[in-house]
Amino acid sequence: MLNFVAVLEEGSKTSSTVDDKLIKDIAKGSMEALHTLYEKTHKSVYTFALSITKNTHDAEDILQDTFLKIYQKAADYTSYDKPMAWIFTIARNFALMKFRDRKKEDSMEEVSDMPEAIFSFVEDVSERIVLETAVNKLDENERTILLLHAVSGLKNREIAELLDMPINKVLSKYNRTIKKMQKYLEEEGF
Template sequence: MLNFVAVLEEGSKASSTVDDKLIKDIAKGSMEALHTLYEKTHKSVYAFALSITKNTHDAEDILQDTFLKIYQKAADYTSYDKPMAWIFTIARNFALMKIRDGKKEGSLEDDNDLPEQEFSFVENLSERIILKTTINKLDDNERMILLLHAVAGLKNREIAELLDMSINTVLSKYNRTIRKMQKYLEEEGF
């Protein structure tokens, strides 16, 4: 059986802490601080947006919009020693706007056509399709926890803090998600 969680984790192992100083430096106009923040957090923000929208194109747009908004609103940031919560709030707002706008237009794409860059670290195209299909069968919380852990490289305690859940809830949901994915794969003959 394919170990898709191990395959997902190959996509990102990095998890970095972000402190308020970066946001304050961005507020002073430091492009270097913005670049550093982007390098430390872009995988997490992308995985978070993807878990909400289920669409790679929308997640990429949200990633870009989020960092533009961070640059524009860094001066308004109020320090609570949780800059990632602030960043995720911005990303979540853009994701919800994207979904709402898509429903208004009646053109929310299904994204069944697998773009090349999605899970590009999985070399076999059929395995990529199976991985995407299996992940899309998960509910929103399961998908979010899995992608934040496996793609963004966040630790369970970081996910718990970002999603305002207890560590035990995150651990149980993650383990349940892994079992659920294994069941889906077994049903498909893997």
């Protein structure tokens, strides 16, 4: 039987802490600090963008735009000991702009399913397909919380701050999502 959480967490790495000093160094023009910040956070930012857009190309664009904006606006960063919340706010704003741009173009096509790249660590192709299908059955909030926790390695407290939700709501949504996933996987014979 496929242990969903174990499989997802296999591909995740615990997110390294990001402190205000990195952003202050970026504000001073340090490319090394920007590189360090990118290395510590790019997977989480990409996963977050992907959970919103469900499109790899858009998520990659948002990732690039986010780090460009960080470099440009680091001097405007106000220290609240929550640099990840600031970074995710930037990424979320770019994701919302993507949706607005699509609506303006009046070509809002149905967004694609979760890409297999996010589950590339699952070696068995059939398990990967079932996992992708199960994640696609979740609503946006469930998918975002699940992917931020399991794939990006964020703690529930960090997710609560990022999504501006009470921690108990994040915990209950996460637990319900896991049960929903387990039920689906059991129905599929895993």
